[in-house]
Amino acid sequence: MLTSSNTPLDIDLLVLPETNLILIASVIEPLRGANRISGAEIYRWRLFTPDGSPVETTSHIPVPASGAFKPTDSAPLFVLASYNWRRSATQVLKMQISQAARYRSMVAGIESGSWLLAEASLLDNVSAAVHWEDFDDFALAYPQVRAVKDRFVIDGKRITTAGSLPTVDLMLEIIRRRQGYSLALEVSRLFIYEPANTQSAVELSPSTAGLRMRDPRVAQAVRLMEENIEQPLILTRLARRIGLSARHLQALFQESIGAPPHVHYLALRLNAARRKVIETKESFAEIAAATGFNSASAFSRSYRASFSESPSGTRRRLRGRSMAAAEPT
Numbered sequence: 219m220l221t222s223s224n225t226p227l228d229i230d231l232l233v234l235p236e237t238n239l240i241l242i243a244s245v246i247e248p249l250r251g252a253n254r255i256s257g258a259e260i261y262r263w264r265l266f267t268p269d270g271s272p273v274e275t276t277s278h279i280p281v282p283a284s285g286a287f288k289p290t291d292s293a294p295l296f297v298l299a300s301y302n303w304r305r306s307a308t309q310v311l312k313m314q315i316s317q318a319a320r321y322r323s324m325v326a327g328i329e330s331g332s333w334l335l336a337e338a339s340l341l342d343n344v345s346a347a348v349h350w351e352d353f354d355d356f357a358l359a360y361p362q363v364r365a366v367k368d369r370f371v372i373d374g375k376r377i378t379t380a381g382s383l384p385t386v387d388l389m390l391e392i393i394r395r396r397q398g399y400s401l402a403l404e405v406s407r408l409f410i411y412e413p414a415n416t417q418s419a420v421e422l423s424p425s426t427a428g429l430r431m432r433d434p435r436v437a438q439a440v441r442l443m444e445e446n447i448e449q450p451l452i453l454t455r456l457a458r459r460i461g462l463s464a465r466h467l468q469a470l471f472q473e474s475i476g477a478p479p480h481v482h483y484l485a486l487r488l489n490a491a492r493r494k495v496i497e498t499k500e501s502f503a504e505i506a507a508a509t510g511f512n513s514a515s516a517f518s519r520s521y522r523a524s525f526s527e528s529p530s531g532t533r534r535r536l537r538g539r540s541m542a543a544a545e546p547t
Contacts, residue, residue, distance in 0.1 A: 219294050219324050220372065220395045224526050227294075227396070229263045232287045232315075234299040234306045234334075239275045241298055241329055244382045248389035251405045252397065256525075257496065257536050260397065264293075268311055276301060287311075289318035296377075297331035312338045319375070326377035328385055335376065336360045346378040347371045399477055400485040400524045404492075435460050436474040439467060443483045447490050450510040453479055488524050491517065495529045496536060502529050 219227060231245060242265075249261035267273045270286035295318050299306070316338040319325050327335040332348055333356065335341050345364040348356040357365040369384035370377065370391070379385045386409055394402035438460055442451065451459070456479065457467040471479045491509040494500055500508075506517035522528050527535070 220392065222398070223396050224258070224260060226259055227261050229261065230287075230291060230293045230295050231263060231265045232295060232297045232331075233265055233267055233273045233281060233283070234297075234303055234331075235267075235273050236276050236301040236303075236305075237273065237298050238300040238329075238382060239277045239279055239281075240382045241300055241385065242275070242281060244385035245296055245298065245328060245389060248386060248393065248405050248409070251408045252393050252401060255404050255492075256397065256401060257532065257539070268306060268308075287314060289314045290321050292321055292323070294324040294326070295322045296326040296328050297334050298328045299330035299334060301330070303330045303333055307334060307337055316340065322375075324375050324377060326379070326388075328379050329381055332356070332378040335378070336363055341376060341378070344376050345371050345373045346376070347380040347384065348378070349380050397526075398524055399481055400488045400492075403482070403485045404489045433470050433474050435462060435467070436470050439471070439479065440482065440486075443479075443486055447487055448508055448510055450483060450487065484520065485524075487511075488520060491521065491529075492525065492532070495521075495532050505529070 229245075229249070231242070233242060246263055249263060253259055253261055264284040265281060266285060266287040267283040268287055270283055272280040272282045274280050295315075297315060312334070315325070315334055319338075319340050325335065325340055327333070327341070327346070329349055330352070332341070332346050333352075336346070336356070336359070341360065341363040343362060343364070345366050346356075347368045347370050348365050350367070353365060353367060356363075368380065370379040370388040372388075372391075377388065379388050390402045390406055393405055439456055442456060442459060453464045453467070457464045460467065462470070468478055471477060471482065475482065477485075487509045491505050491511075494505045494508065495502075498505075501514075502517060503514040506512075506514045509517070511517035511520065518528055525532070
């Protein structure tokens with residue numbers, strides 16, 4: 219699940235009553251976005267409830283289920299819960315979740331789902347993220363679990379998240395590990411959830427949306443990158459424009475977004491190129507020139523390394539899908 223692959227990944231969601239609608243969306247929407255941007259069904263998901271009935275969310279919008287939860291399926295399991303999870307934590311359900319760990323490659327506790335995993339003894343001697351409101355109570359209730367104040371934690375075959383937006387972070391990390399930084403960056407651009415006190419709406423550019431820029435100098439560097447796609451700035455010049463050394467800028471990038479400047483810059487350029495490949499009829503030489511590559515062949519090599527297919531392969535695949543959709547049924 220967490221290694222590089224373009225094989226479609228199936229994920230099962232066990233949704234408990236009184237789960238926040240935004241929590242469900244935090245799992246599904248990044249996956250949907252990855253499918254749309256990649257032009258392929260690389261993620262699939264099914265929603266289950268303890269009894270198979272539609273589950274009532276906290277916003278009183280019922281969410282339909284594919285059926286009752288079955289622990290013996292093989293897909294990774296995400297257990298989603300928000301409020302009053304104890305009402306659903308029957309002995310039968312806890313036994314089912316415990317049993318699921320024998321069959322599933324990964325089990326994740328999403329927000330209050332972490333409590334369910336702890337109740338099922340699936341977090342013993344494991345580091346786990348917990349919602350900040352519940353941290354002290356959780357740590358007291360489960361001393362055998364290493365509760366940590368992180369947004370999400372991946373520890374072996376267990377995943378935990380501390381809330382809705384940390385869950386978006388988790389899903390972006392899964393996409394990054396499976397399909398690479400470029401796709402994860404492009405999916406993150408679909409979600410603007412930067413805290414209002416760190417950047418104004420005017421300052422937010424599409425490239426910084428969804429990325430928690432801990433340092434305004436990193437945000438400034440990213441904006442300069444986006445403004446200089448056709449003629450990329452070398453690192454020393456980029457750093458000089460911000461008033462830093464190249465080494466200092468590299469360290470800030472690694473600390474802020476977990477990637478060095480050249481990786482982020484290349485991802486921006488390749489994503490711009492991919493949009494042109496998909497949305498225009500420009501030649502690959504024209505696209506290469508517009509996104510800062512020295513030649514069409516250099517562009518093609520970088521594109522293939524990032525997206526696991528050539529630019530012509532992308533166009534051919536999407537053209538085939540369009541033709542299939544246009545055929546009469």
